[in-house]
Amino acid sequence: MSFLFLLKKPNLRRLLTANFLSGIGDWFNSVAVLALLLEITGTAIAVGITLALRTLPHLIFGPLGGLMADRFDRKKVMVACDLVRGFVALSFLLVSEKSDVWMVYTGTFSLVAFSSLYNPARMSLLPKIVDPEELATANALDQSIYGIVMAIGSLIGGIFVALWGSDLAFLFNALSFFASALFLARLKVPASPNDPVSNVQLQQAAKVSSYGEVIRAITSTPIVYAIFLLKAVWPIGGGIINVLISVYAYQVFAAGEWGIGLLYGAIGIGFIIGGILAQRFQRYFYEVAASSFALEGFGMLLTSFSPTIYVTALFFALSTVAGGMGNASLNTLIMRHVTPSYHGRVFALDATISNILIGLSMLLGGWILTMADPRIVGFVAGLLITIPSLGLGPVIWRTVRAGDNEPLANKNHAR
Incomplete structure (x- = not known):
């Protein structure tokens, strides 16, 4: 079974497009945040704290995300998380001086927290929108999309920030979450999932x-x-x-x-x-x-x-x-x-x-x-x-x- 065959499925195409858009936005945000911190603080300590804050929320919110994915409508969980992440991403536009660095920490923690709630629902939704015999190909396609996001994000994220500045990168990240929510809202999850x-x-x-x-x-x-x-x-x-x-x-x-x-x-x-x-x-x-x-x-x-x-x-x-x-x-x-x-x-x-x-x-x-x-x-x-x-x-x-x-x-x- 080929990637092109699976991409003809509207639901899978919407899910992968949503992941692609929000993933690219995440890379732009990462580059912009680190550049902004070095600009307003002039020290690597703030960078270290920010990187640490990208790990801690997984311990707190990861298990909660699993419970939400198993007990609530997974599509609604994902759409809600994307909308919240979009507004959180906009908060970085308010950062302009060293005294505002707390907003960077709060925003970073919040983005990762809602990503921890989002990801279990995303992984759990995939088997519901493809047939059992298509799972291997769908997961392979998901890995390729992940690679495309990493390659594009790493290669052009820095160039984007250098040419147009951190604020535009933050705005792009917020818009990517809102666009992702729109694609996810159009998902039609079968009432009777493929359940063995x-x-x-x-x-x-x-x-x-x-x-x-x-x-x-x-x-x-x-x-x-x-x-x-x-x-x-x-x-x-x-x-x-x-x-x-x-x-x-x-x-x-x-x-x-x-x-x-x-x-x-x-x-x-x-x-x-x-x-x-x-x-x-x-x-x-x-x-x-x-x-x-x-x-x-x-x-x-x-x-x-x-x-x-x-x-x-x-x-x-x-x-x-x-x-x-x-x-x-x-x-x-x-x-x-x-x-x-x-x-x-x-x-x-x-x-x-x-x-x-x-x-x-x-x-x-x-x-x-x-x-x-x-x-x-x-x-x-x-x-x-x-x-x-x-x-x-x-x-x-x-x-x-x-x-x-x-x-x-x-x-x-x-x-």
Whole structure:
């Protein structure tokens, strides 16, 4: 099944367009906020506080977003979050001097908070607007869109701010959220979603179940548990890699801001290609899910040996090709092995754990880089991704071979 075939579906096209618009706006906002902070404060401390505030809301609002996605109309949750984010984005236009920096902190926290409420609903909505056999292709397409957003946002976000200033970037971000809300409002979600669980009482029980029950169901379902562990170990090395992107560009290769844009652009291109290949290899997505993160980690490891920034960009691109394929495959597995009544909380737990670990890893990485050579740190970070993935990937494959294919809620109910 091709991307073009899926893009003929109006609902999926509206969902992806909404994600694309708000994603581009987010990149413009990120560049504009960091530039504005350095301009009005002249210190990197404000930048550090802002980056930290992009992690904290996930811990508080991520689990709440999962509950909202499972208990309320997911489309309405997303539209409401977009509208609120649009007005929050406009608040950055009020910042003009150092005494206004609190508004930057408040606005940043609020944007991430409502994104944490938005994302579980978005991930949970996808299986409702495509057929079960289209899930793998839809997730692959979603990864490619993510890569396009990253590539475009990283390459032109800085240019946009440099030419037209931060205020226009903030206005663009606000308008992108309002436009996204319009596209989402036109979504028509089927009244009877594609749900592998036919027992109505079981579905209702899942809707009112607690996080504790969902966690117990995850840990008692081998394939879902293995996926969670695999997606949880990646951020330990991945957060350090995120810090290294700027360090490689500035310190190792003296390439400055254009070097950061080059590396982020390469990562975005990698996700685009990864999504395309995931669609091509959807018949083998179990194998891809089992091996991709180890390959991604190995690619990250190779960056520590790069002689030039261009080779580094190539290794980043190759590693994220594997990562993009893996993300699409693992998300498909979660959607297939978890009943839709649990989707919001399962994806919320996934995002919350990942974002908190990435934040801690970034803090640790920043501290280590004050004492250690960046190439050594990059090598160790690559190992931290590769070695655990080599151990957990085969668990997923063995579980599939053993025939563990029942939806999570069915297995938990049977116990």
